Amino acid sequence: MQNAPAPSSPGTHPAVTIHAIKAGCAGCSMQQLCLPMGLDEDDMLRLDKVIGRRRRVARDERLYQMGQPFRNLYAIRFGHFKTFHVNAAGDEQITGFQMAGELLGMEAISGERYLCDAVALDDCEVCEIPFSALEGLFAQVPNLLRHFHRIMSQEITREQNVMLLLGNMRAEQRFAVFLVNLAARYSARGYSATQFQLRMSREDIGNYLGLTIESISRLLARFKKLGLLSVEKRGIMLLDPVRLKAMAAGTTTCSPLS
Amino acid sequence: MQNAPAPSSPGTHPAVTIHAIKAGCAGCSMQQLCLPMGLDEDDMLRLDKVIGRRRRVARDERLYQMGQPFRNLYAIRFGHFKTFHVNAAGDEQITGFQMAGELLGMEAISGERYLCDAVALDDCEVCEIPFSALEGLFAQVPNLLRHFHRIMSQEITREQNVMLLLGNMRAEQRFAVFLVNLAARYSARGYSATQFQLRMSREDIGNYLGLTIESISRLLARFKKLGLLSVEKRGIMLLDPVRLKAMAAGTTTCSPLS
DNA sequence: CGCGGAATTGAAAATACTCAAAATTAGTGG
DNA sequence: CCACTAATTTTGAGTATTTTCAATTCCGCG
Numbered sequence: 001m002q003n004a005p006a007p008s009s010p011g012t013h014p015a016v017t018i019h020a021i022k023a024g025c026a027g028c029s030m031q032q033l034c035l036p037m038g039l040d041e042d043d044m045l046r047l048d049k050v051i052g053r054r055r056r057v058a059r060d061e062r063l064y065q066m067g068q069p070f071r072n073l074y075a076i077r078f079g080h081f082k083t084f085h086v087n088a089a090g091d092e093q094i095t096g097f098q099m100a101g102e103l104l105g106m107e108a109i110s111g112e113r114y115l116c117d118a119v120a121l122d123d124c125e126v127c128e129i130p131f132s133a134l135e136g137l138f139a140q141v142p143n144l145l146r147h148f149h150r151i152m153s154q155e156i157t158r159e160q161n162v163m164l165l166l167g168n169m170r171a172e173q174r175f176a177v178f179l180v181n182l183a184a185r186y187s188a189r190g191y192s193a194t195q196f197q198l199r200m201s202r203e204d205i206g207n208y209l210g211l212t213i214e215s216i217s218r219l220l221a222r223f224k225k226l227g228l229l230s231v232e233k234r235g236i237m238l239l240d241p242v243r244l245k246a247m248a249a250g251t252t253t254c255s256p257l258s
Numbered sequence: 259m260q261n262a263p264a265p266s267s268p269g270t271h272p273a274v275t276i277h278a279i280k281a282g283c284a285g286c287s288m289q290q291l292c293l294p295m296g297l298d299e300d301d302m303l304r305l306d307k308v309i310g311r312r313r314r315v316a317r318d319e320r321l322y323q324m325g326q327p328f329r330n331l332y333a334i335r336f337g338h339f340k341t342f343h344v345n346a347a348g349d350e351q352i353t354g355f356q357m358a359g360e361l362l363g364m365e366a367i368s369g370e371r372y373l374c375d376a377v378a379l380d381d382c383e384v385c386e387i388p389f390s391a392l393e394g395l396f397a398q399v400p401n402l403l404r405h406f407h408r409i410m411s412q413e414i415t416r417e418q419n420v421m422l423l424l425g426n427m428r429a430e431q432r433f434a435v436f437l438v439n440l441a442a443r444y445s446a447r448g449y450s451a452t453q454f455q456l457r458m459s460r461e462d463i464g465n466y467l468g469l470t471i472e473s474i475s476r477l478l479a480r481f482k483k484l485g486l487l488s489v490e491k492r493g494i495m496l497l498d499p500v501r502l503k504a505m506a507a508g509t510t511t512c513s514p515l516s
Numbered sequence: 517c518g519c520g521g522a523a524t525t526g527a528a529a530a531t532a533c534t535c536a537a538a539a540t541t542a543g544t545g546g
Numbered sequence: 547c548c549a550c551t552a553a554t555t556t557t558g559a560g561t562a563t564t565t566t567c568a569a570t571t572c573c574g575c576g
Contacts, residue, residue, distance in 0.1 A: 089507065107414045107418060109408060109410075111411075111415075135400075135403070142393075142397065149368075156414060160343060160417065163420055164351040167351045167465070170564090202524095210425040210426065213523075214565075218525080233572095461555090470532075475557080476532095479557085
């Protein structure tokens with residue numbers, strides 16, 4: 001099963017390389033989701049000047065690591081990442097899965113060190129954004145600052161929603177929320193909302209959702225049996241998005257108890 | 259059991275009213291934790307001019323509510339708040355307990371509406387900070403901007419730590435983390451790290467930690483029996499902070515299985 | 517073809533939940 | 547200040563969702 005190739009398959013380089021003239025933000029397909037959102041041409045150019053090199057990160061490679069000094073934020077041009085904390089006891093907790101147009105490293109601003117690891121789930125490309133240079137630009141480009149605040153605020157909101165998920169949902173609802181969320185994000189990027197590839201292992205999903213890999217496996221089996229979706233390896237097709245959304249909202253259930 | 263009255267009992271008005279001359283940030287005991295941290299006198303005065311009225315919020319009163327248009331951030335002068343989301347199904351999830359020097363409302367920046375409810379656990383006083391005015395000040399006071407980013411980043415980090423807690427800790431460890439965290443925050447404010455009042459109900463604690471009220475009750479009983487702490491109503495005295503920290507770190511355990 | 521990692525499936529165990537009742541505490545008004 | 551009621555908390559017993567442990571299957575890849 002492949003992703004519906006709406007503009008192009010996710011995890012594939014967007015069709016930017018064609019017109020190599022517009023190399024900066026102006027030519028990036030993630031413009032409307034990323035940091036430069038809403039900037040006029042002039043401001044976008046100023047942002048371009050601040051942005052460092054683009055960096056390719058191969059699958060399973062680490063973009064940054066806990067404890068490293070913080071210098072850059074990273075905007076994902078294409079590909080997928082996971083970020084995770086490692087606690088004193090050595091076990092991991094995945095704090096998020098990020099995709100094109102999203103910003104990495106915001107947790108590091110306060111302590112001037114990265115507080116988690118970011119690892120590529122795909123072959124990725126990111127824009128390196130030196131934070132001190134960005135700060136310098138804020139005074140000149142108020143729209144950029146405003147949008148940056150929105151992005152940070154959004155991240156706070158996202159995490160609060162995960163707290164909600166982990167704090168008072170059962171396994172089934174957690175997984176439904178996870179799928180619906182992925183669908184929405186792919187949709188916002190112009191890809192199919194009903195057909196996509198999971199970029200992360202079952203183990204990663206379980207870790208993120210506070211469940212075991214076995215539970216994820218069983219949930220997939222259950223959802224499949226109920227006709228909510230079809231699975232083939234990491235390929236997902238949502239067959240009943242309405243019902244799935246209802247489950248995510250807590251309106252419906254399909255658990256053994258019902 | 260009362261709080262050790264280090265400077266004064268927490269939840270009590272700090273000794274600011276005495277010298278009414280310094281009414282603004284300069285005279286506030288939370289200066290070193292709050293928004294004006296690190297500002298020189300001039301900048302602090304500029305911040306003062308932007309800050310709106312102080313507002314008293316009685317116990318159980320609502321500071322703001324989900325859906326209301328976002329205009330202000332709020333800095334807590336004294337007292338305690340809880341913030342919680344209410345989902346479609348109507349159940350609450352507490353996303354945090356905030357105390358003096360902490361900032362409320364950051365989740366609302368992106369959507370221009372508050373996304374959770376903030377309710378006073380105490381009689382509180384807050385500084386109303388009109389966000390658009392604050393934004394105006396950022397261009398003139400770069401240190402303020404820098405610190406604001408640190409605060410938002412810190413909030414992101416805090417929430418990631420809660421994800422860690424909810425995602426892969428057992429009840430006992432969650433509760434230990436909760437207590438150790440409270441202790442550290444009181445300590446940072448000049449209060450005793452071993453003796454304090456819980457400002458929230460058992461139910462609120464349970465909700466926050468993803469556990470039931472009964473579990474909290476049993477955990478308290480177990481910790482008490484093991485000599486880790488003593489409880490009297492909402493008064494807590496930590497008798498073995500070292501062991502408690504070890505439990506929070508996951509190094510030790512006291513669960514039935516051990 | 518066979519090795520190894522990832523995923524699935526089954527059965528048993530356990531942590532935390534639910535339900536219920538008792539006990540304690542807080543709030544209110546006489 | 548005391549009594550009464552309501553709310554919160556504690557405790558107990560039984561239950562259930564999810565985990566753990568184990569074995570098996572699937573699949574990519576050398």
